[in-house]
Amino acid sequence: MPSQSVTRTLTRTTTVAAGAFAPGHLGGLTQFLPFELVDDVLEQTGTLQRRVRTLPSRVGIYFVLALGLFPGLGYQRVWDKLVAGLSGLNLCTPSEAALRHLRKRLGPKPLELLFNVLAVPLARPSTSGVCYRRWRTVAFDGCNSLKAPDMPRIRALLGKVRHHWGMSGYPSLRLTVLCETGTRGLLGAVFGPAEAGEIVQAGRLLPRLTSQMLLLADRAYDGDEFLGQVADTGAQFLVRLSARRRPAVLAVLPDGSYLTRFHHVHVRVIDADITVTTSKGQSITGRYLLATTLTDHRRDPADTLLRLYHERWEIETAYYSLRHTLLTGRVLRSQDPRGLEQEVWALLTLYQVLRMAMTDAVESLPGADPDRASFTVALHAARDHVIRADHIVPERTNSQGLAAAVRTGLLPPRRARTSARKVKSPTSRYPAHPTSGHPLKSQNVTSLTVVLRAQPASARPTGHGGQRNQVLQIIRTAPSRVWHARDLAAALGITTRYDSFCVQLGRWTREGLLNKVANATYTLATDWMPPDTQPSSQERS
Numbered sequence: 056m057p058s059q060s061v062t063r064t065l066t067r068t069t070t071v072a073a074g075a076f077a078p079g080h081l082g083g084l085t086q087f088l089p090f091e092l093v094d095d096v097l098e099q100t101g102t103l104q105r106r107v108r109t110l111p112s113r114v115g116i117y118f119v120l121a122l123g124l125f126p127g128l129g130y131q132r133v134w135d136k137l138v139a140g141l142s143g144l145n146l147c148t149p150s151e152a153a154l155r156h157l158r159k160r161l162g163p164k165p166l167e168l169l170f171n172v173l174a175v176p177l178a179r180p181s182t183s184g185v186c187y188r189r190w191r192t193v194a195f196d197g198c199n200s201l202k203a204p205d206m207p208r209i210r211a212l213l214g215k216v217r218h219h220w221g222m223s224g225y226p227s228l229r230l231t232v233l234c235e236t237g238t239r240g241l242l243g244a245v246f247g248p249a250e251a252g253e254i255v256q257a258g259r260l261l262p263r264l265t266s267q268m269l270l271l272a273d274r275a276y277d278g279d280e281f282l283g284q285v286a287d288t289g290a291q292f293l294v295r296l297s298a299r300r301r302p303a304v305l306a307v308l309p310d311g312s313y314l315t316r317f318h319h320v321h322v323r324v325i326d327a328d329i330t331v332t333t334s335k336g337q338s339i340t341g342r343y344l345l346a347t348t349l350t351d352h353r354r355d356p357a358d359t360l361l362r363l364y365h366e367r368w369e370i371e372t373a374y375y376s377l378r379h380t381l382l383t384g385r386v387l388r389s390q391d392p393r394g395l396e397q398e399v400w401a402l403l404t405l406y407q408v409l410r411m412a413m414t415d416a417v418e419s420l421p422g423a424d425p426d427r428a429s430f431t432v433a434l435h436a437a438r439d440h441v442i443r444a445d446h447i448v449p450e451r452t453n454s455q456g457l458a459a460a461v462r463t464g465l466l467p468p469r470r471a472r473t474s475a476r477k478v479k480s481p482t483s484r485y486p487a488h489p490t491s492g493h494p495l496k497s498q499n500v501t502s503l504t505v506v507l508r509a510q511p512a513s514a515r516p517t518g519h520g521g522q523r524n525q526v527l528q529i530i531r532t533a534p535s536r537v538w539h540a541r542d543l544a545a546a547l548g549i550t551t552r553y554d555s556f557c558v559q560l561g562r563w564t565r566e567g568l569l570n571k572v573a574n575a576t577y578t579l580a581t582d583w584m585p586p587d588t589q590p591s592s593q594e595r596s
Contacts, residue, residue, distance in 0.1 A: 069140060069444050075107060077144055078137045079114035080447045081121065082440025083457035087411045088173075088404075093117070096172065100164040109147050115157040116165060119397065123405045124438055126385050130154040140444030163393055166400035170244070173407045174263075177240040177414040184424040185237030187363055188354075190269035190291055192236045194370040195260070195276055197253040200378055201228040201246075202386045203395055212392045213248045225386055228399070231256035233263050236271065236369040238425045239376070240410040244403050254281055264290040269349075271367035277346065279317040286320045286348060293364055296324070296344040303568055304524045308352045311507035315346075316567050323350040325357045326508045331473055333498035339473065358505050369426065376430040377406050409433050416458035423465070432464035433457065471500035522547065523563060530569075530579045540575040 071077045072090060081088060090113065097103040097112050104112045118137065125133050130151045138146050149157075178185045185191060202225035203209045213226035227249040233242040243263040245256040253275055264270060266289030276282075277296045285292050296302070302315040302324050312325045325347070330340040345364060349355040378384065381402065389395040413428040436457050440446055446456045474497040529546050530538055540557050549556055560577060563569050569577045 067443075070448050071141060071144075071444060072113075072447075075109055075111055075147075076113055077141055077146060078134070079111065079117045080137070080441070080444060081117050081124070081408075082437060082442075082444065083446040084405075084408050084412060084437050084440070085117075085447045086449055087408050087415075088117075088120075088169075092172070093169070096165050096169045100168055102161050102165050110149055110153060110157045112161060112165075115161045116169070118154065119158060119161065119166065119401045120405050120408075121441060122388070122398070123381065123402045124434075124441060126382050126388070136438075136442050139442045158394060158397065161397070163397035163400055166397050166404060170241075170400050170404040170407065173404060173411070174241050174243055176235055176242065177238045177411055178235070178425060179418065182237065182414075182418055182425065183422055184426060185235070187269055189267070191267055192271060192363070192366050193242060193264070193268050194234050194236050194271045194367045195231070195257050196234070196273065196367075196370045196374070197229060197231040197256065197275075198374045198378065199227055199229050199249055201230055201399075202226070203228055204386060204388070204390050206390045208391050209395065212395070214250060228387075228395075229253065229256065230399070231260065232370070232373070232403075233257075233260045234370040234373050236366045238410055238414045239369055239373040240414065241373070241403060241407050246399055254278065257281070258284065261285065261288055264288040266290060269293060271364060273367065279320075282322075282346070283318050283320050291348045293345060293347040293349070293360060295364065296346050298342060298344060300344065302346070303527060303563075303566075305527060305568070310352045310357050312352060312357050314350060317346070318566060320348065321350060322346045322348060323352070325360060327357065327361055328506045328508065329361065330504045330506070331500045332502045332504075333473060333494065334501055335494075335498055337494060337498065339492050357507055361505050372426075377402065380430055380434060381406060381409075409437060412437070412457050413461050416461035417465075419458065420462060420465075424469075426469060427466045428461050429464050429466050433461050436460035471503070472497045473500055474498065522559070523568075526560075526563070527568065527579070530577070536578075537572060538577050540577070543577075 072079055076090075079090070079093075093113050093116050094103070097116070102112055118134065121133050121137055122130075125136060128136070131154075134149065134154065138144075176191060180186050180189075180191065203213055205215075205225050209226050213228060215226050228246055229249045229251050230244065230246040231253055232244045234240070235242055243260040245259045247256065257276065258281070261284055264285065268290045270285055270290050270292040272292065272294045274295050274297045277294055277300065282292060282294065302313075302317075302322070304313045305316065306314045308314065308323070311327075312323055315322050315324050323346070325343070325345045327343050327345075328340055329343055330338055332338050343361060343364070345360065347355070347360060349360065387395060387398055389398045409430065413430070413433050414425050417423045417425045417428050440457060473493055475493040475495050525547060526543055529543060530536075540553075540560055543560070544550075544553055544556055547556075557575060560569065560575075561571075564571045564577065567580055570580050571577055
């Protein structure tokens with residue numbers, strides 16, 4: 056019919072950099088990665104071109120970032136994406152060899168500096184889900200599933216993991232990041248061979264912590280020395296302890312948690328059983344042993360901190376977005392060490408810029424939580440903008456920009472769910488089924504019960520931890536008294552191995568639990584004690 060044959064002509068205005076710099080863009084993400092910032096990074100790292108070439112250094116930065124945006128395409132196809140929306144500008148068509156030379160000319164330094172400039176807290180403190188009280192919640196964790204090409208120079212750098220059935224297929228890269236749990240943005244990153252210790256890498260990120268942060272971490276980070284280093288930064292922490300640990304019970308608080316000391320750090324331990332009931336009637340119970348520097352049980356109830364610890368899992372979602380949504384599980388493309396380092400920094404920078412755009416879009420909606428922003432929606436919208444060369448520079452009206460796509464595709468509010476945790480990249484083709492009792496398929500949680508253990512596990516009357524707590528309990532009966540080792544041994548009924556008992560007293564003194572005032576003579580260390588448990592002046596006299 057004639058009415059169905061009516062056509063309409065649409066015109067579009069695109070603003071890009073002039074001349075040879077035109078292909079240097081990232082669509083709508085360019086507003087978060089402006090030309091001035093890229094030029095400044097190139098100048099600081101000494102990689103800015105001395106003369107304007109057909110492929111300027113700025114174009115090279117955006118090209119390397121675009122390689123991460125289109126991981127399944129080769130160099131030539133990615134370049135075609137960058138210039139697809141720039142028809143009529145008579146731009147050059149470089150060969151793949153020229154693009155490879157452009158990457159080598161840049162090296163990894165400008166991408167590393169660019170990421171470090173962007174690795175900052177993304178959300179305002181008032182944004183929903185970002186802070187607990189006055190502290191911004193952050194988390195440490197490592198990822199060992201980034202695979203690099205199986206090439207001689209890569210194997211020499213990363214090595215290969217040896218299993219009992221043989222060598223792994225691809226060299227693995229270990230990545231450890233400090234993540235802002237509210238937005239899943241990155242505050243720092245360290246990567247290297249898989250054999251590199253996760254704690255060692257995390258130690259290099261400690262300068263990123265500030266006194267305005269609350270660190271959430273799992274059992275891999277429960278070492279006394281590491282927690283002491285975290286406390287020295289001024290940050291608070293809430294860390295899960297290994298179930299094998301038996302902290303000393305210095306004072307039991309009214310809510311059932313207790314105070315202890317890890318060397319020079321005063322810590323509160325929360326020992327609780329958490330039971331969840333699913334929509335299908337299944338009950339799952341697990342024990343959580345948490346240590347925190349938030350020692351006031353009135354301001355920070357144990358139940359609140361146990362629920363807050365769940366925010367640590369947001370870093371797992373960040374890794375999933377990076378490894379499986381952005382990279383789609385692919386092996387990294389670079390086949391030499393410098394190129395591999397450049398590629399990883401570019402991926403981290405691209406991920407951070409996407410999170411910046413998502414956070415900026417959500418913060419324009421009052422009360423919206425950043426975890427409702429879909430990384431998949433933002434990623435596909437960013438790819439479309441690169442192809443169309445849209446919104447490269449800020450415009451008055453941004454109704455069709457990346458922010459609009461994120462706001463339109465908001466996820467529904469988070470549901471409480473549980474399922475078995477499975478390894479995304481198992482080392483065996485026949486992985487064992489989970490044995491944690493969690494359902495294999497996700498189920499909604501209908502109720503959650505928290506029960507604090509009234510009797511701390513470390514107060515058991517047997518073993519090293521029990522004897523230490525018995526000594527502390529005996530001394531607490533008369534805090535002002537000076538106790539000799541023989542008196543303590545007699546109170547415990549120790550008739551043999553007296554020398555070993557004295558060695559234990561010396562170790563507890565070095566840990567800060569006791570004060571040694573004379574040879575084999577001890578008093579209770581009171582600097583850790585809360586005001587309502589310290590001995591009065593009359594008791595001291």
